[in-house]
Amino acid sequence: xxxxxxxxxxxxxxxxxLVLLRCNYSSSVPPYLFWYVQYPNQGLQLLLKYTxxxxxxxxxxxxxxxxxxxxxxxxxxxxxxxxxxxxEYFCAVSLNTGxxxxxxxxxxxxxxx
Amino acid sequence: xxxxxxxxxxxxxxxxxxxxxxxxxxMNHNYMYWYRQDPGMGLKLIYYxxxxxxxxxxxxxxGYNVSRSTTEDFPLxxxxxxxxxxxxxxxxxxxxxxxxxxxxxxxxxxxxx
Numbered sequence: 573x574x575x576x577x578x579x580x581x582x583x584x585x586x587x588x589x590l591v592l593l594r595c596n597y598s599s600s601v602p603p604y605l606f607w608y609v610q611y612p613n614q615g616l617q618l619l620l621k622y623t624x625x626x627x628x629x630x631x632x633x634x635x636x637x638x639x640x641x642x643x644x645x646x647x648x649x650x651x652x653x654x655x656x657x658x659x660e661y662f663c664a665v666s667l668n669t670g671x672x673x674x675x676x677x678x679x680x681x682x683x684x685x
Numbered sequence: 686x687x688x689x690x691x692x693x694x695x696x697x698x699x700x701x702x703x704x705x706x707x708x709x710x711x712m713n714h715n716y717m718y719w720y721r722q723d724p725g726m727g728l729k730l731i732y733y734x735x736x737x738x739x740x741x742x743x744x745x746x747x748g749y750n751v752s753r754s755t756t757e758d759f760p761l762x763x764x765x766x767x768x769x770x771x772x773x774x775x776x777x778x779x780x781x782x783x784x785x786x787x788x789x790x791x792x793x794x795x796x797x798x
Contacts, residue, residue, distance in 0.1 A: 604782075604783060606786060606787075608787075613791075613792075614791055614792070615689070615775055615777075615789030615790050615791045615792055616728075616777075616789045618786040618787070621786055662728070664787075666782040666783065667782075667783075670782065671716065671733060671735055671741070672730060672733065672782060673730075673782055675720075675727045675728040677726060677727035678725075678727050
């Protein structure tokens with residue numbers, strides 16, 4: 573069975589500090605991995621995706637994530653947090669053998685001025 | 686571009702009533718999904734479709750039904766509404782779960798009293 577674990581349901585950082593949101597997955601086959609962001613009262617938007625090309629993936633708004641197969645991780649980072657980064661972030665996985673996406677439970681990011 | 690459009694945005698139902706959440710996409714995507722989002726629980730898949738005339742159950746299908754008569758439309762029907770169905774519902778569409786991302790609607794907030 574496939575699953576996605578996001579460590580930390582709430583993360584707070586100071587403006588300008590490093591953002592690190594953790595995501596681990598379990599999968600019996602190579603996965604495709606995604607990070608989505610949800611701003612209040614909106615749907616989810618794609619931040620970035622890993623689809624078996626480069627292991628370091630750059631996304632929108634300065635975010636990036638690194639696929640580490642040995643650690644089954646796909647952590648999301650941003651060097652310097654901005655107030656506008658405050659949102660809910662979801663990690664998701666899909667497989668080339670199925671039709672579904674599996675989402676983590678989300679991490680709420682607060683940016684402190 | 687309209688993308689994925691959901692209606693209504695808000696609805697209050699009484700226990701036992703029925704209703705249909707509408708979802709339309711104009712991107713000619715074959716794959717469409719209905720998720721519900723509850724606080725701290727992430728997104729749970731209700732039903733999905735891989736093309737017109739084809740639907741399948743997700744993780745939490747009980748109490749819901751879907752149909753896919755056209756590529757564009759994927760309505761979700763709630764029969765005999767229960768308080769446990771109070772949630773935010775998201776419709777999403779995509780080209781493929783292997784490499785493509787999901788495009789989400791803005792959500793429909795349903796309250797059952």
